Amino acid sequence: MKQPLQNAFISGVERIAAWADILDRINVFPVADGDTGRNLLISLTPLRQLHQHPEPIIHQLLLSARGNSGNIAARFFSEFLKADSPEMLPRAAQIGRDQAWQAIRDPKPGTMLSVFDALTETLGKDRFEANGEDVPGIMDHLESAVRETSGQLPKLREADVVDAGALGMFIYLEGFFRTLAGKTGTFRPPTAIFGDKLRISPSFRESASAGYCIDMTLRTDDPSEETMKKLSEYGESVVIIPEKDCFKVHLHTDDREGTRKRLASLGQIVRWADDDMGTQVRDFRRKNISQAIHIMTDAAGSVSREDAKEFGITLLNSYISVGDISLPETHLATSELYQAMRKGVRASTSQASVFERHQHYQRVLDQYENVLYLCVGSVFTGNYHVAAEWQQAHDPDGRLTIIDTGAASGRLGITVLATAKYSAQTDDAGAVREFAASAVLQAQEYVFLDKLHYLAAGGRLSKTSAFFGDMFHMKPVITPTAEGAKKVGVMRNQKEQLLFALEQLGKFLAKDANPFIMLEYSDNRSWVEDVVKKAVQAVYPSAHIMLQSLSLTSGVHMGPGTWGIAFL
Structure with a gap:
């Protein structure tokens, strides 16, 4: 497969990543369970590895597909991927469309199947050429197919929205065809194209309640x-x-x-x-929380997808690769990662592409009046600089505020969650920005490692140092700062780690304080909950204590057995 075609397949997935939250929000068919965006992203993420031969990617697509939409899409792409050149796309689309229809016991128009029909129809009219002249006509035809879905199925008519899976394929294919034609500038936001058809009618109610x-x-x-x-x-x-x-x-x-x-x-x-x-x-029935300013952050902070839904936060994922699996970090099961790491399976992290990050920035400004991006510390990733450069070129009105928090994992997570709670209690966006800046300075975190060889596996420590450190039971304590992760102590066992944590809390907090404390776990939740939480609660009975999974970006580098405490 030629490079331009590979890039086009990958760009489509990156567009899905940026708009997955919108797909979840309008997902009412066949059940209003709000997971179409998640399922399409998980199912199509193997396409990001398309620098390999297509055959193993097709196999991964089919076996990793999730949900109704993800499985139907995987069946289509298992054939569409076999096109080695743009000239082969019409035939590949036709076979993929046929396979998608045949995979479903009770196929229905008014879903992504209608988009596949429209794609086959428009590609089959004339000899397809990968140029900018063909793309507008193709996308106009697909847009019409998506728009028509809102009247084709009873649930979609009742909710007065377009089908989420159909919209997902439209977003994917726009990224695909425009990249193939070399037109990767600013994309039309789906919110502008489909308007009110991306807002569920207040009268809609899902009848299904179990299963x-x-x-x-x-x-x-x-x-x-x-x-x-x-x-x-x-x-x-x-x-x-x-x-x-x-x-x-x-x-x-x-x-x-x-x-x-x-x-x-x-x-x-x-x-x-x-x-x-x-x-x-x-969860789908929950009302959207009103925020003074929309908050966006990196998933490298310990913020879960559930937190993001509850507080209306946009999460920017990095990617975790473990064995032959590669997924956005908030979509990978923590147990799967740590079990694999304990068995010696190599795990690594990678950033989303610049294109994908740009799509996220465009999406939030298309969707919200003002946005506050609490960015993972620039000492850890290049996210801050990528965002700042994009803002300079695309945000003349300064609607996007970017704060380099200098933080990661729990320190970033607790700052974000505290800011989101504050934003839900006020209508003053400026006050929220000031609160966030203050929280960045006040938040503290200590992370306790169990083994050093995971740092060595990631190249952050020599293998010799890790070997002798583990042999002598040296368990370092680190804290993420604006200058990087600093080692602040070495413990020999969990008892010493807990005593150190309580000692640090005592330095910053009065015993009658009511702080916000986040306890982070890797594969040791029961110990953190049964031992650490009880010990902290005994000293700070008025504290709001939150149990949270350590961000998987941190987990990959620090390994199983790691735990942490962040407080504000």
Whole structure:
């Protein structure tokens, strides 16, 4: 595959990453569970590795796909990716469209399937050429297909929105075709194109309130049509994709354990993931929090996707690679990372591309009047400088405020969450900016490592030093500052670590204070919760204590067994 085509496939995913939150917000079909953006991003992230041969990427796409939308999209792209040149795209799109329709037990127009139909139709009219003249016509045709979805299915008519999966494919394909044509300047924001069709009607109510969304891979000795027929009878919203000696299956069911037993009777379950749709629907019904200014931050701070939803925060992900898996850090299960690291599987981090970061900046300014970006410290990444350069070129009115926090992990996380809570209590954006600047100066953090060899594996310490440090049970304590991570002590065991943490709290906090304290864990939540939290609570009974997973960016560099304490 030629480089321009590779770049186009990757740009589409990076566009999805920037607009995933909007897709989640309007996701009402087949169930209003608010996960289409997440599922498309997880499912299509393997495309970021397209510098490899397409075949293993296609295999990863099919097996890692999540949700209704992600599995249908993966089936389409498993064929679309086989185009080695722009001239092959029309035929590849047609085959991908056909495979996507066939993968669903009960396919319906008014979804991303309609966008695939429109793509096939517009590419098949004339000889396709990858130039700027063809792209506007293609996108106009796809835009019409997306716009029409709002009237094609009862739920979409009731909610008065376009289909989230269809919009996701529009966003992807606009990035794809414009990159292929060399037109990667400012994109039209979907909010301007579709307007009110991206806002759910206040009268809409989701009737479904229970059930599970299951994604699983089944290895079987009998990959026949009869097996596929049996699989299709085990739930609703069924998508089945045959892949070598496996079936990738997506379905909705009320009986998770019973369904698992029935599926296991047909072969070996090699991968399983499920979401509680009842919980998702309840979360989806929550009203948006009013904020004086929209807050954006890096996921390298210990801020979870759940926190981001609760406080209306935009999270900018880095990517975690562990073994042959690469995902945005807030979409990778913490248990999966730390179990792999303990087994010696190599893990690493990488930044989102400059293009992807630019898409995020454009999206938030398209969506919000004013934005406050609490950026991970510039000593740790180049995010601050990338944002500042983009702002100089694209934000003449200064609607984006960027603060170099000099922080990472819990110190950044506690600053962001405290600022978000304050922003929800005032309508003064200037006061929020002042609060954030003050919080940056006041927040403290101490991180306690268990092993040094993970720092050595990431190149942050020599292997010899790590070997002798671990042999003599040297467990360093570090604190992230504007000058970098500084070592402030060395402990021999957890008891010494806890005593050190309490000692540092005592230096900064009075015993009658009511501070905000964040306790961070890696794969040791139970110890942090049962031992550390109780010890801190005994000294500071009025404190607001929050248990939080250490950001996975930090986790990759510091390893399993790490824990931390941040306070403000």
